[in-house]
Amino acid sequence: MNLLDIKNLSIELTSHGENILAVDRVSMAIKDGEIRGLVGESGSGKSILAQAIIGVLDDKWHVEADRFHWQGKDLLRLPLEERKQIITKDVAMIFQEPMSCLDPTNSIGEQIEESLDSKQFSGYFWQKAQQRKAAAAKLLHKVGIKNHQACAKSYPHQLTNALCQRVMIAIALAKRPKLLIADEPTASMEASNQAQIFRLLASLNQLKNMSILLISHELEKISHWTDYLTVMYSGQFVEAGTTEQIFNTPFHPYTKALIASTPRAKNDVExxxxxxxxxxxxxxxxxxxxxxxxxxxxxxxxxKCVRAPQIESYHGHQVSCHFSHREDY
Known part of the structure; x- marks a missing residue:
């Protein structure tokens, strides 16, 4: 059974009395223990889709779908409070702009401790408090922050953007989620630190069986770590398949252009x-x-392209294009 199963998800934005279809009939499924990449240029609707999954969009956004299942439960048919309880417990997200997501009035240590599940602690209240501090320090170490004591006492404005991003990852991991949505998790980091975070996410997937939705506009960067890829363009589904299928036999012109723009795609680049x-x-x-x-x-x-193309599947490789040239497969 799929952990997350979405079919024909559409998201409309109401702005100045006008309805704008920001995401148009996107389908996606994530299996238990899978790492799926979601790629596309900035403005493709990737972050809006992720925010719709965790339910943080405000009233000006309207979400509809033929199917929106979490572990077999149709979330759109559940009362709002029940839906929030399920998502808050099982799904965590790392946002693009950590500085704006962290609470400026609480220290880093307090924010991580607040995110920890109280069920994992036992004993008297002072013993639980010590256990919380130790668990928060362990999480900071896990995301590569060596001086955890100074970091825990600091406030978000006292840290760099890269450190705040690591803190956001620690807060997300504190929930022990079944699905972790990572929206450009290494955007403000150097290459060596990026590799460290990706290795951390991969180890959590392997050791904890945590499913991960890895969002990026850089196809090559996340292709090393993903099992499957979904490509979006301007709010529409373009192509999906295994990472190997997407790189070796891309069907859609947009996917081909993304791959051709990466140095890895051509070994003879001067x-x-x-x-x-x-x-x-x-x-x-x-x-x-x-x-x-x-x-x-x-x-x-x-x-023919003035009509939206239908999604077709070929050996599990899905594409939405009138002229995808699948005969090359």
Missing amino acids: KKSRLHAMPGSIPGLQHLPIGCRLGPRCPNAQK
């Missing part, structure tokens, strides 16, 4: 030569094309 780039830019929410939203940038675009 020094200082230009990498491949798709012309144009991702459209704004106020000016979305009809049908396939890649149409104005797509090299294969034809009249």
Whole structure:
């Protein structure tokens, strides 16, 4: 059974009396113990989709889906409070902007201790307090913060953005979630620190059987750590399959362009030569094309593309394109 099973999820934004379809009929499933990558340019709707999963979107966003199941339970049919209890207990998220997500009035140690599950502690209240401090220190060590005592006493504004990102990861891990959503978890880190965080997430997946949804606009960066990949463009589903399928036999023109733009895709790239780039830019929410939203940038675009393509599956490799050239598989 899938841990998370979403079919035809749409998210509408109400702005100045106008409804804008920010996410259009996206489907995605995450199995127990799976690491799935969610990739696409900035503005593809990846973060909005993640926020819809954990239920933190405000009233101006409207979420609808044919199916929105968590461990077999249809979340959209449950009362709001019951839905929040399930998600709060089983799902944690690492946000892109840690400085704005941390509480500026509480110390780092207090915020981590508050996130810990009280059921894992026993004894009198002073013994539980000591256990909480020890557990918080262990989490800070786990995410690579060596001077945990100074960090625990600090407030968010006293730390760098990279350290705040590590703290956010520690707070997310404190919940011992079944699904961890990591939205650009290493955006403000150096390459060596990025590798350390990715190794940490991979070890949690292997040792704790924690499922992970890894969100990034850099396909190559997360491809080393994922089992499956889902590609989005401008709020629409583009392609999904195993990481090997996506890299070896991409069907969709957008996926092909993403892979072609990575140095790893070409071993014969000359020094200082230009990498491949798709012309144009991702459209704004106020000016979305009809049908396939890649149409104005797509090299294969034809009249047929004014209608949104249907999702087709070939040996578990899914693609949403009128002209995907699957015969090359």
